[in-house]
Amino acid sequence: MIGEQVKKDSLRRLRKIEGQVKGIQKMVEQRKYCIDIINQITAVRRALDVVSLKVMRRHIESCVTEAIKQEKPQEKVDELMETIYKFVK
Amino acid sequence: MIGEQVKKDSLRRLRKIEGQVKGIQKMVEQRKYCIDIINQITAVRRALDVVSLKVMRRHIESCVTEAIKQEKPQEKVDELMETIYKFVK
Amino acid sequence: MIGEQVKKDSLRRLRKIEGQVKGIQKMVEQRKYCIDIINQITAVRRALDVVSLKVMRRHIESCVTEAIKQEKPQEKVDELMETIYKFVK
Amino acid sequence: MIGEQVKKDSLRRLRKIEGQVKGIQKMVEQRKYCIDIINQITAVRRALDVVSLKVMRRHIESCVTEAIKQEKPQEKVDELMETIYKFVK
Numbered sequence: 001m002i003g004e005q006v007k008k009d010s011l012r013r014l015r016k017i018e019g020q021v022k023g024i025q026k027m028v029e030q031r032k033y034c035i036d037i038i039n040q041i042t043a044v045r046r047a048l049d050v051v052s053l054k055v056m057r058r059h060i061e062s063c064v065t066e067a068i069k070q071e072k073p074q075e076k077v078d079e080l081m082e083t084i085y086k087f088v089k
Numbered sequence: 090m091i092g093e094q095v096k097k098d099s100l101r102r103l104r105k106i107e108g109q110v111k112g113i114q115k116m117v118e119q120r121k122y123c124i125d126i127i128n129q130i131t132a133v134r135r136a137l138d139v140v141s142l143k144v145m146r147r148h149i150e151s152c153v154t155e156a157i158k159q160e161k162p163q164e165k166v167d168e169l170m171e172t173i174y175k176f177v178k
Numbered sequence: 179m180i181g182e183q184v185k186k187d188s189l190r191r192l193r194k195i196e197g198q199v200k201g202i203q204k205m206v207e208q209r210k211y212c213i214d215i216i217n218q219i220t221a222v223r224r225a226l227d228v229v230s231l232k233v234m235r236r237h238i239e240s241c242v243t244e245a246i247k248q249e250k251p252q253e254k255v256d257e258l259m260e261t262i263y264k265f266v267k
Numbered sequence: 268m269i270g271e272q273v274k275k276d277s278l279r280r281l282r283k284i285e286g287q288v289k290g291i292q293k294m295v296e297q298r299k300y301c302i303d304i305i306n307q308i309t310a311v312r313r314a315l316d317v318v319s320l321k322v323m324r325r326h327i328e329s330c331v332t333e334a335i336k337q338e339k340p341q342e343k344v345d346e347l348m349e350t351i352y353k354f355v356k
Contacts, residue, residue, distance in 0.1 A: 001120050001123070002117065002123060002126075007117055007118070007120065011118065014110060014117065017110055018110045018111060018114070021103060021106055021110055022107060024103055025100060025103045025104065025107070028091065028096055028099045028100055029096070029100065031090050031091055034090070034144050034145070034147060034148035034151075035148065035169075035172050037091075038141050038144055038145055038148075038176065039172060039175065041140060041144075042172075042175050042176050045134055045138070048133060048134055048137075049134075051113075051130060052127050052130045052131070055126050055127055055130075056123070056127055058123060059123035059124065059127075080124075083124050083128060083131075086131050087127065087131050
């Protein structure tokens with residue numbers, strides 16, 4: 001489970017991302033230049049990646065760490081690898 | 090410039106994406122399971138990719154096509170490749 | 179079809195990539211540190227991306243341009259977008 | 268450090284990848300259709316991703332696990348996250 005710090009930081013980032021998505025909607029409505037729209041979407045994607053990686057880090061430091069200490073890492077590591085796999089492809 | 094159809098379709102998708110981002114904020118607030126948060130972010134990323142590619146297609150069919158017909162493709166192709174490059178890395 | 183310049187440049191890059199892949203094999207045989215192996219694989223992936231994008235650029239400047247000039251862009255643009263889509267996901 | 272099984276499996280995959288890279292060189296030499304070259308490069312990229320993820324899994328199961336058990340996870344988790352970050356962007 002995410003801690004207080006990751007929660008705060010993620011929320012701050014996700015609210016900014018929400019604002020960026022609304023900004024892209026406006027760009028589309030006003031038929032802004034295609035390349036500018038695409039680049040703005042790319043920026044949002046990167047911002048989302050940062051949130052994902054921060055949550056992933058927290059997950060490794062809490063759930064995966066706990067599972068390792070209890071000598072039952074298998075399931076958690078399977079799940080983590082599957083998530084990374086979906087994330088990268 | 091994007092046409093009426095791409096505009097409509099992109100706006101519909103971007104509104105759904107905005108809803109998904111809000112949903113992720115709620116997941117974070119309620120400290121949902123990290124892996125579920127990450128997978129939801131991955132889903133948004135894919136949804137954004139679809140919008141990017143639809144706008145890119147439109148851009149190729151309008152601006153790039155126009156530049157090619159006017160025998161001045163260089164600048165538009167440079168810009169397109171740079172955008173794809175940023176998009177994939 | 180790729181021209182002489184892209185052919186030369188791509189071959190040079192692909193030979194270097196072949197060497198890098200052999201280098202990774204050696205790292206694996208000697209059981210080098212996992213993180214170093216992964217980072218080396220990431221470097222090869224980026225080098226492959228560069229080749230892809232150079233070939234893609236050439237493709238846009240030749241085949242796609244030709245199709246646009248002959249007023250039959252549909253099929254070529256479909257194919258290009260599908261290729262970009264596979265490439266990014 | 269990678270174990271015997273990951274070593275064997277990775278080497279088998281990397282040799283196949285080497286063969287694929289040589290195959291792409293031939294495609295470039297014979298000036299095959301650009302889209303076919305790009306799709307073949309995309310296939311190699313995916314094959315490399317599989318090796319990366321298998322090595323990463325092993326790394327988590329050995330080094331990271333060891334660091335967690337010794338209550339000194341910080342450095343290893345930092346390094347892992349940085350590697351995933353480089354890998355995804």
